[in-house]
Amino acid sequence: MRRLRSLLPPLNFITIHYVYFIIVPLISSVVFWGSSNPRSSISYVDSLFLVISAMTEAGLNTVNLSQMTTWQQVLLWLLIIIGSSIWVSIWTVLVRKHAFETRFQEIVRKERKRSLERRNASLTLLPITHRLRSLGRSRTVQDSSEGAPWGQRPAINLPVISRPSDRRLVSAIVPPHQESGVRTSGSFTRPHSVATAEDVAPAPGTADAEEGNTRASTTTEHVIFADDLRSGARSTSIAPSGTTAQRHLSNTDTAVNPRSYLKGHKVGRNGQFHGLTSEEREELGGTEYRALKLLSIVVPLYFFLWQFLGCISLGAWIANNLPGPALENAISPWWNGIFNGVSAFNNSGMSVLDANMIPYGSSYFVLIVMGAMILAGNTAYPVFLRLILWSSLKMLKWVTYDDDLVEWKETIGYILKYPRRVYTNLFPSRQTYWLVFMLFVLNGTDWVAFEVLNLGNSTLEQTPLGSRIIDGLFQALAVRSGGFYVVSIPTLFIGLQVLYVIMMYISVYPVVITMRHSNVYEERSLGIYGEDPIYSDALTRSVSRVQSSSKSRSLSRMVRVAFAEWYGVGAAPNQLESRISFISHQIRGQLSHDLWWLVLAVLLIMIIETKHFLEDPVTYSVFNVVFEVVSAYGCVGISIGSPNAAYSFSGGLYPGSKLVLCAVMIRGRHRGLPVALDRAVRLPSDDMHMVEEEDHLRRSMSVRRPSFDDTGI
Template sequence: MTNWHSRRFLGRSIMAVLPPFNFLTLHYAYFIAVPLICSAILWGSATPAHSVAYVDALFLCVSAMTGAGLNTVDLSKLNSFQQSILFVLLLLGHAIMISITVLFVRRNAFQSKFQHIVNERKRKSAYSIDKASQRARLDPINENGAEKHELSPTSGDLVSADARKTVAARAVPTDTNASSSEEDQIQWVDDDQVTLGHMKHHQQHHHHRVFPMVGVGARFDLNNHPRDAVPRLPQRQEEEEEDLPALKGILKGTQKYFASKGLISRNSQFHGLTPEERERLGGVEYRAVSFLLVIVTLYWVVFIICGIVGMGTWVAVNHPEKARENGLSPFWTGAFFAVSAFVNSGMSLLDANMVAFQRSAYPLLTMSFLILAGNTLYPCFLRFIIWSMKCLLPKSPSWAPWRVTLEFILDHPRRVYTNLFPRRHTWFLMATIIILNAIDWAGFEVLSIGNKDIESLPTEYRVLDGLFQASAVRAGGFYVVTIADLRQGLLVLYVLMMYVSAYPVLLTMRTTNVYEERSLGIYAHDPTDGEQESRASSNLLIQLVRHRLLGRRDGSSPEASRSYFVHQQLRSQLSHDLWWIALAVFLISVAESDHFSEQPVAFSTFNIIFEIVSAYGCVGVSVGYPGSNASFCGAWHPISKLILAAVTLRGRHRGLPVAIDRAVMLPTESLEWAEEEDAALRREQSRAWGAEKMPVGSV
């Protein structure tokens, strides 16, 4: 017994240290393993040998993979093979490419699930037929068709063959239900308390981890989806609306996609579905995932090819001398520019970056478009493409399945894809991007008044350069003017914009999560009566807020609950980002103390903050270093470069969905029943809040 307890304790200790196997864990492992492997290749292939330090090789690979775009050495001095490694890393680390992999894995998971369902039905059907045939052989009929009588094994009475056949027939469904109940551990009950009880029981056996890998803003003690989930019996629409009058007009039915009386509540949560209807819903989702896999892949490939051909040809035809001055192929230089813009990296093979093209309209406009299409406005472009396809689809019955698929994607995008949002959120995202870029554009034009380097440009190019810099400073990482020559106020504005660069897409992604309440930890656990009594009075306010959020009986708009979730995510993200940046600034400032003593202006604290924020935001804009074409971090000590590489790696992962996100999870029964649990919990919270608001003396 002691050995058993020791092994159990050892197993729990190991599980506490190891991170869970989920999307975030795989994402981190991928972004750590690939740069480590490629950095060894890049370092070993240097000409002459060891001309690039390994720390610089590692930093370049991490910077290219994460899309940060900072470079500690001049990229023009690397050989063609080393430049090709960085080119491949730019593509491998792009968010769209990773999303294609997720869609591919989820599509295969759906196929495996459906194949399992088909095989299970065939097995049960064969089992029933075999049982029936066996029992039929036990009841032979005499040659003359006369009824054969046998003694009952219990009483010795005569039992007719027909009667025995009836008993056998009744036994054959019995056997099917028995085998089904043994294999299907999910039971249907019409009681909310059973659902809550099972959640409590599961949470008591949940082990905490050192590295929970649940994402910023999520509770560390949050269990994804309990496997012993017990969903409610589906309630029909009339009963649901009577039970939740505050949600009338918000709940919608599922009849648009398949025959069902199930309900659809906020953030595309389907509930009130039978197991058979869940299978139909899975079929619709499978077609949506398969369609998106093709569309997103074509989007990624077409933009990259068009960008490479367009920019490569333009540089080779119009300004090949700018590339040859750095010993580069003109077409290769333009192709690298295009890919770096689309993945929002900012890496440039030219030492002068985009300053070399500050009076060329085509590359500025083309790369601005690629920057927006590859990151910030990608959800808007993708939704517009799908909406256009739906409008152009013929209305003949043969195209009906395609129309249902496209409508499902447009109505419930976050069930199938991370970077596709509902219509209202998409318009909000576009408006936010336009406003932020307009602020950057106006800041560039106004705060550059009196700057001789910028005022020397013709008016039309000064306006165009400001537009390009506004698009690039928040994510693209390119610079069309020397950053160190800009006014201090404009640099401060750029720091703020780089800091919030990921927020528009990030907050939209988090607030449209199907399992938003679970991702915030609201459904992480329900305290027992004893725990509730021991709660401090300050927590009563939190409980009251949660009751008001999850069940509104006062006729208020559901917009209040949505704003609460936005505030929760924003507050969590801001606090998490701030301490990472503050810690990095402190450590690097300490490591670069000797450089600050020698060159206090070049190694000022503001310049360090600017570089760190640019790395954390995966932007790539740098103030530079006097006498060098590399980024400012190229003049740092090796330990500072390693710290900045870690900051870059962490910053790349701040824009990901939390672990509890249907669009990055494989289809499982526990995932499906979680929606039924959430609906039951919302009903329970609604009843509790309604009881609290009931006036005294009411019946």
């Protein structure tokens, strides 16, 4: 078992992603195949191909969807949703959020155990008369530091998860006579501590003592991400009353003050923090937890509202203005709009109509709405999401006072400034502008090429000028990832078909290069840090000074573990150059990972399809096979099509070729993922901050090390 385990890839985000996209289609294919009517009218290979195509958003179909049962169409519709990259990212955020909460609960459990031990020790030291006199009073026993001034009490450096729920808990945390010193920069704060039900019990002799004891036994624990109040606690300035402090605390789950660890000298490239104290690390963990908590609400709302509103608008418009094409295929116009809306947002390209989007070539509303959904669900998703967060922050600042909703403002500001620490598909402003620029360049190129390279095309010249312009725009948006076609691809001139092959292949490049360029652990994901004898010994000594001996690990072991990980697409684990161009490196990495898959797939399919090629060399030409393979690998869905049939070119291939394309679709679905070392997909652990410290030391020492060119090596 140990030898077998050593041969398997490590359990990380990418391997789990592969398992998900293999197991779910295998199970769904059996259900889909058994749902055929009449039974087995759709072969199992076609069933497997269709569910994988839907799950990977490839959109190719070997059978006309209009011939399927309604349940089979619904099953494909559901697979399109749960195969979406946004859907996967939602669960990534939720899992990381839960991991933070689990770690905090463990911290609380250990702290309660230590507090109980200290309390028992204090009880044994108290005189017997004092203990008898305290019977029946509060269950909370003050320790030796309770009588000390607020700012001089020992701090327990723990993060905060939630807030007290009522005024009594707030007043227990902050005594009324001390409230003037616990409010800094418009937010309610307190020293690092754990506020449990026992900690906030009413004082002995008060009217609420009995109720407080009851509450202490039933109320769940509250852990607060608190900030250091060494300066604020000593303040003697007049501050708002307890009601005001309570109002600020109740605005959000946590309260924060300006972050000292956000200063420039502690922030490295891509939002890597270094040189932080343990308290600052805890505050950073609390901030990232709040960011995940906010994203766990914003991203699902974005995912749901775009599809809900888009599907309803498309269904209503088609049902009331152009129901004919759907009725001719025995499809409800409403279902046609709902299916196409989900397929557009998730960039699948599947359609319940045999003619895809050709019947709606003159329907401006349908093309514009679906074009916007194609952008919102894939290529422009990081842009739209950042725009929403940026607008929300501006709106909050505009409609509220500076000291209102401070926690919300700081959390959104943190996400906008350091997005790649918390989310895979959200980038800093500079990279986002670059992504917008590439969207205009690539989509504009496709749009202009559609109009120019088809001059003289008799098929398109019959289309009115206005419709032709809109059709070109929609096709430009769909060719990179959307998968729909508003004109028959074989009718286009060959030059445009070749351009579409290129665009389908590079469709993922802008987003994935931006994702990896903004990765916090950029050098590690590229494999730049290796066993370099020039500075590995010095680095080991430097790391040992900043890490405690009980938790530190040797550099050699760290390197072995790092290089043993499965980095994913585009990584180069053995690359030792530290001053290379990042984009050129990524392009070379993508080509090395992509081309052999494409070449091997084309070779296998041409071998399998030899008989078809000999019978009809035009239909089963090498170019048509290359077009289909690239479309499957890019998870686009545009196809040359089959003669005398409405399904994709894949429908006319032998079962062996279809299985090859299934593997190509699954592999292509994973080429746009972040590497396994991406900060936004890793679960919180004790050594994450050590990784950042080591990277900073490596980077600092690599700047001072001699160049190979200077030494003549």
